Amino acid sequence: MTDSYPQSSVPTDWNEFATRMNEQFFQAMEKNMEAQAEFVEQWSDAVESGDFGDGMQFGDSMEGYKRAYEAWMDAAEQMVDRANDSMEGEDVEFEEFRDIWLNTANKAFKEVMNTTAFAAWTGSSVGQMLEMQQQADEAAEETLHQLGFATEGDVTEIGDRLVELERRQHAVEAKLDRVLEHLEE
Template identity: 50%
Template sequence: MSEQTTTPPAQESWTAFVENMNEQMVDAFEANVEAQSQFVETWAETLSEGTDDERFGEGVQGYARAYKVWMEAAEDMAEQVAAEGTDVSPDDLRDVWLSSANEAFKEVMSTSAFAAMTGETVEDALELRQAADENAQSTLHALGMATERDIREVGDRLVELERRQHGIEQKLDRVLDALEEE
């Protein structure tokens, strides 16, 4: 009689679960690497478009420091997986990536190139908002609806009328007082 080894269903289920978890970790790692790659491309494009040589150099140095943080996190993760095997908690791996992402972004955001680009972006956004507001005001005015400008003007006129009325009431009170004294 030949001895046949069968794997219990619970162990097969566990093996499938661990394989699935490992595949998900690899997929997550690849997604993180892809995100880093996209970040690098976007950062390089943005730097080359709107910065002078000094800021560009500082921006590249900031990115290099951020890249070093990412690579150290990848090494830490690989070491942790090698040391602990399947006992590595997905939460621990997530924490490593989140921590390294925060540190990497600090490196990038601390450069004058990032500050300059952020300033330019905010300025562009404010100009766009102003143009949209003006367009909305002119559209409302063309439709015969009160605009913010119209409401302010009415409010200013109302305040002026109240001021004048108060002045007239004071003069009238003085005239009435003078008539009563006679």
């Protein structure tokens, strides 16, 4: 076939080659279908939860999904064309099939990620994540307090108190210096 295959992996006959090609093609198609199903499920959840805001945002989102869907369909056509080319005797590398799907996934996700709905959903998700992080931090601090350990809040409070004591000490020293100067006169 080609020099890019190690000698031990070069198919010995057409049936083995076709079987291997078909297996990889169907695995790629299955992964594509799973990715699309996951995407549609998440998209559906977002629509049901009302994360799209106004109608303009919803329209933008649907347009992004449409472009992503078109990218997947183009990839499917490319896969069929390349599989046909292979069946007709053209030397088609297995990596080319993988590259078609990887490039398509990048393009499809880019189409979706460029929508205002995705930005709103991302912002909402980040907000929820930060809120959960704050709750987890509070729970961890409470647990550490119960176990008798110093927490970041405790250390910060001690630092603030030390700074305040230092400020007061400097103020007392300044007053004392003024009193001493006044007494020496």
